[in-house]
Amino acid sequence: MDVRKILEDVRDGKISVDEALKVFAKMPFEDIDFAKIDHHRKLRQGMSEVIFCEGKTKEQVLKIFERMIERGEVNIIGTRASREQYEYLREHLKDDVIYYETGRIICAKRVEIIKNPKGHVAVVSAGTADLKVAEEAAIVLEILGNNVKRMYDVGVAGIHRLFAHLDDIQSANAVVAVAGMEGALASVVAGLVSKPVIAVPTSVGYGANFKGLSALLTMLNSCANGVCVVNIDNGFGAAIVAHMINSLANQNL
Incomplete structure (x- = not known):
């Protein structure tokens, strides 16, 4: 979740101060037993946490993706992902999921990507x-x-x-x-x-x-x-x- 968006929502009366506090309380990381999801990373580094899928069960991968989507993340990346993990996510997630077979990459909740204006x-x-x-x-x-x-x-x-x-x-x-x-x-x-x-x-x-x-x-x-x-x-x-x-x-x- 973007901090600026939360503050703007409080200002505009879309969410209460107490609701914003609940979001901020989970912002450093969220403990889901088998993983601690770093929701704060985008604020620190400019990019969200990337999920290393190899070695994780398809159920674990799904749960991490679900939590990140719930927090408003988009274009979530999973690396070293198998086709089995991708098929499981595609079956269970409401959001678009794309699989890049050769690179073994999953991208979930895909939205339009804004490219850097110049250079490559x-x-x-x-x-x-x-x-x-x-x-x-x-x-x-x-x-x-x-x-x-x-x-x-x-x-x-x-x-x-x-x-x-x-x-x-x-x-x-x-x-x-x-x-x-x-x-x-x-x-x-x-x-x-x-x-x-x-x-x-x-x-x-x-x-x-x-x-x-x-x-x-x-x-x-x-x-x-x-x-x-x-x-x-x-x-x-x-x-x-x-x-x-x-x-x-x-x-x-």
């Missing part, structure tokens, strides 16, 4: 096998209101494919570079741009990739300037960093 974030992936992580980043960015340009399957094994998109990459306010195997793509991109590069190692690769560890170490040891690294397969984490950078860029328009 480039999401670049090395191979098609990295698509799940790249799409997690791209979809979260779009739901948060960012213009996104995707450049997929442009890894170092055929570097000319990357150069074909150089204008879009260099003009971005931030770049998310997603790569498995040896993870070299982030260093190559960072050496070509003057903007921050958020590197995402993926668990894609043969045995010595160690489920993304080799890509992670490559990115951490990058000699290119301006690279920051998130955890293995963490497209969501990269999206949040890129969103914050893009928001700052738009504030200075």
Whole structure:
């Protein structure tokens, strides 16, 4: 619930002071036994809590979504969501629920998204096998209101494919570079741009990739300037960093 809206409703006589106090009392967080929902996060960080669905039952996911919808949240994001969880939400929620299969993202109570007026974030992936992580980043960015340009399957094994998109990459306010195997793509991109590069190692690769560890170490040891690294397969984490950078860029328009 937006604090300003509550105060305006009190001013306009739509709700009483006591009713507003009840809302504020639950605002820091709401304890629903198995989870403590951080309703205060949007006020602190400018974006609502995002639900990590993996490891939760479909009933638990539903209850969290229901509580957030009751508090007036819109475009609620659930990451690492299964189709089973999505189907359960779609069956039980009155509000629109959308599922992005590749990125494994649920978005509930979908309303029109107001995009940042200028600028974009480039999401670049090395191979098609990295698509799940790249799409997690791209979809979260779009739901948060960012213009996104995707450049997929442009890894170092055929570097000319990357150069074909150089204008879009260099003009971005931030770049998310997603790569498995040896993870070299982030260093190559960072050496070509003057903007921050958020590197995402993926668990894609043969045995010595160690489920993304080799890509992670490559990115951490990058000699290119301006690279920051998130955890293995963490497209969501990269999206949040890129969103914050893009928001700052738009504030200075």
